[in-house]
Amino acid sequence: MTIREQQEQRERRILAPWATFADHSKGRQREMEPCPYRTCFQRDRDRIIHSKAFRRLSHKTQVFISPEGDHYRARLTHTLEVSQIARTVARALCLNEDLTEAIALGHDLGHTPFGHAGERALAEVCPFGFRHNEQSLRMVDLLEDLNLTYEVRDGIVCHTGAKKADTPEGRIIHYADRIAYINHDIDDAIRAGLIRNADIPQYLRRRLGDSHGKRIDTMVTAMIEYGMTHQEIGMDEQVHDDMMELRQFMFDHVYHGTEAQREESRAKKMLRGLYEYFVAHPDELPGDYFVLMTQGEPLERVVCDYIACMTDRYSISVYKKLFIPRSWNKIDG
The missing domain is CATH 1.10.3210.10 (Hypothetical protein af1432)
Structure with missing residues (x-):
């Protein structure tokens, strides 16, 4: 008997009858070999x-x-x-x-x-x-x-x-x-x-x-x-x-x-700006997200995926890169 099976038996002994038991799970979308320990x-x-x-x-x-x-x-x-x-x-x-x-x-x-x-x-x-x-x-x-x-x-x-x-x-x-x-x-x-x-x-x-x-x-x-x-x-x-x-x-x-x-209205304006930009420029999406479109995912949905995955500071960084002018220094020859 594996450690996992011992744990499943322990659940049967100690959990309430109306609990959800691991060995009666409805399973995964794709089958996996059970872990021997967990x-x-x-x-x-x-x-x-x-x-x-x-x-x-x-x-x-x-x-x-x-x-x-x-x-x-x-x-x-x-x-x-x-x-x-x-x-x-x-x-x-x-x-x-x-x-x-x-x-x-x-x-x-x-x-x-x-x-x-x-x-x-x-x-x-x-x-x-x-x-x-x-x-x-x-x-x-x-x-x-x-x-x-x-x-x-x-x-x-x-x-x-x-x-x-x-x-x-x-x-x-x-x-x-x-x-x-x-x-x-x-x-x-x-x-x-x-x-x-x-x-x-x-x-x-x-x-x-x-x-x-x-x-x-x-x-x-x-x-x-x-x-x-x-x-x-x-x-x-x-x-x-x-x-x-x-x-x-x-x-x-x-x-x-x-x-x-x-600041909420500014945050919302910034995320809307990012959404509109990447819908108009899908070729600038990171590769993993671009692949989703080749698999049939709608562009608008994928752009939302990209933005939703951003942290606060990363979204600000991307917005600055796209929309805030950077200082320019002339290089003397």
Whole structure:
């Protein structure tokens, strides 16, 4: 018996009956020889961590565009916080922590530079539309061809939007993503001086907690207690309503119309400029993207792929190279 098979047997002994078991995965798009040491979900987690898309997350905006300071979240730190929250819930409910972790680490691989400002910019110009969850699936399926299991792919694309993931582990990520970004965005907004903790409505601070850690603990506890009672992923109704009200507070006071977002229109204008340029000059796309067109992918879709893969600083560098005049020095003969 291989180490992988021993681990699969261990899952059968210790996980809840409603968990997703690695040895019952629906499989991959292409068959692969099983790893002798890792379950299929552990293997997916490792493939995601070693991908180029995962490394780029460290240089992609979460909320604050080009913040001055070392402690603001980037897309990578957001991803790690989602993973930590989701794994805590999965472990407490005896669900498959490996599957949960793989989905969490992969859920934002398709996110654009400049956060949701970049996503909105591409959604406005791309005739096929653009959603970061769908782009994350496109990233693991096509752009990096990670050949992940059905369960991880389903959890990635369903982490946001109306469609629920097929697995309880995938449904955890839908909640963990919100718990993470609402709370760490409050932390960053307070650090930036946009809001004070006292600005949060008093009844929300009383019910959810008056600190970053207490709020997360309240929300995670609500998920665990709901799961233990109902054997399904959810949250106590009152806590969920309070969480969504706190989310609306952030939209009203931080995400929309604040000084920190004044650069959003410039970021969107820059990405639109890059999109229009490469649609008009497809021969200047890097070779890997040009190959996609020869395989039948539409030009507009491929240009969005290229821009979505950019980090903040790389997109600025490309824009400067294309549109900002450079100084010229005459060379004397």
